[in-house]
Amino acid sequence: MGDESSTFFTAGGDAYENFMGRYSRPLAPLLADLAGVVPGLVALDVGCGTGVLTSELVRRLGAEHVAGTDPSPMLQTARSRLSAVDLRAGYAEALPFGDDSFDVTLAQLVLHFVDDPEQAVAEMRRVTLPGGRVATCVWDDGGGMSMISAFVDALEDMEVAFPDRLRRWPLGRAGEQSALLEEAGLTSVREEMLTVRTRYESLDELWDILLGGAGPVGAHVLTLSEEERQLVHDAYRRRLGSPTGTFPLEAVAHAAVGTVPS
Template sequence: MGFDVAGEAYDRFMGRYSRPLAERFADFLGVEPGQHALDVGCGPGALTEPLVARLGATHVAAIDPSEPFLAACRARFPGVDVRLGTAESLPFDDGVHDVAAACLVVHFMDDPVGGLAEMARVTRPDGTVGATVWDLAANRAPMRPIWEAMAEIAPDHPGERDFQGGSRASLVAVLEDAGVRHVESEELSVTVTHPTFEEWWEPHLHGVGPVGDALAALGADGRERLEAALRRNLGPGPFELTAVAYAARGRA
């Protein structure tokens, strides 16, 4: 999976959607001053940013398996406890956080239930454990135009529809199977205006995530055909794209 890329490349690809989503997610989690929060799978810091704004850097910890992402997160948020690691094996003691959250991460965990169980372990009793994932099952993620065009160019490509946590029912089930109690969920939407096709398309060419893997597998000719289909479908710009995620939260 293509996440060993610079934080800037990821930001250009997904940050324009993940940052506003993270603000809404922090609201949904009920993050408030005085709490201590853990950002699991922090990436370059989309969720870390609103956590720091609400709690202060010394009340936030962040963890990710990508060294380039960690370097970006450390540079952006001095004072945050930023660590290398995975959700499935969190390097924190039991019950040390008030909130543990994963923004756009559950579907990339090797063991989503194990990862959420670890998040619950490091959260104080009755603290909040939450996650948000794009609605991949219904193809309502920011990558929707790519997968729609891919269906024409490479109809056998599975896309992301079957990723665990990519529907409301799947995300809620992951939390409940991890032992999180009183789980509730909500839709969160983000609308972004892209001024030109080129502004939207260029960040997809940096090899980030499943889309980056899919584009690499197409080869030069396939990418040209895909781009032609996308230009036909989206036009030269400006155009708006709306992405929808499911968020779920419960009690440790």
Template structure:
């Protein structure tokens, strides 16, 4: 997770415009059929985009969240002082068996060191009849919010693979993980978020902050290569205003 060892506000500027709206759609999936007084867990919470939505719906005392990045944990804990926010990885959740009515992982399975173990841990801490859910952008189908960047980069560097090979990036990936963990009634759906940008610079600038694989790729380019990439993207998207749509695969199952 070193690619996410950044300040919380950098991540928010990079992905928050998409992950905030996505959290509202994903919470509908992850809380479906879950008792209103059941505690819920946000796995890989980042700076708390999904945590905020869960707190809004459940109240902070019923929400727990974990992330391995210290700056994200600090930001989420500060924003939601009544929630149980801890530093931990998905593969070693610091909670008892059957502690939650629902566990949710938004945009994190693709970055787990062991996705099968992470989903297994989510199942372990979820009570019988509770719900385990995960979502990942459709990088494999070229429909994620980062897909314009990776397409343009690949046009300049044909050997580049982007994030399409990461776990969960294709339809059916998350279903297979949840099925293998022994979850029942596993279903997959698509979640779509459209975000407007007034200027090209508003969309491009967050990529220069070094967040995640895309930000790391941009940061690793020399100035001339970075300018070529920005020019290719500007030619595709225009100077603005324009909109970018991100589609995520979401899968959910019952313990």
């Protein structure tokens, strides 16, 4: 994760949980299932953030069999919640663990933020035992993360400038993560689509979450003038179907898993 990406995660653990946790929490067991995380294994959560996936791994394996790493201040939130887990500061491209340390290594919603995803996957392979598995997932680049895609559409509707990173999800297209794992020498690679849903009490709740400044979207909202915010708010409401009360949103991720050769 580069310096620019790191700035997206300085709003605090609670703000990021409100923004993305309601999606990453139901996503975590789906990724763990794909990776074959079952009792008796030792697992690493790469880019653990506030510890959402880490918590799922602990539930399955026990804290003594789980480790995590993250370069952002959100690691402090994970440490406060999961004090018995070995949580270390570090980048995905230089994991602070020895060779062949884990049976399964996972990166949930991480690879699209790192500067060098090829190096990150090479590191995930390095720390994973022969015969072990490496698993990753990234939101679908074709509008699969509706909370964000509708926001970007609203910016375009109002002709409000935005950075390309809000529209493009690196490694968020079918086959991209599988190719990355295969290039790293992993075998038996397969890919699945993982779908999760959440519900908001109102558009005001969702908008307040964006104003919390978490993630690339929240960070961009805070750069808008008051006039731009109002224009985008109204366009966002229209893009979301003009909800008047509680409403659901869906998110779809591409996920891939491969095996380290024996």
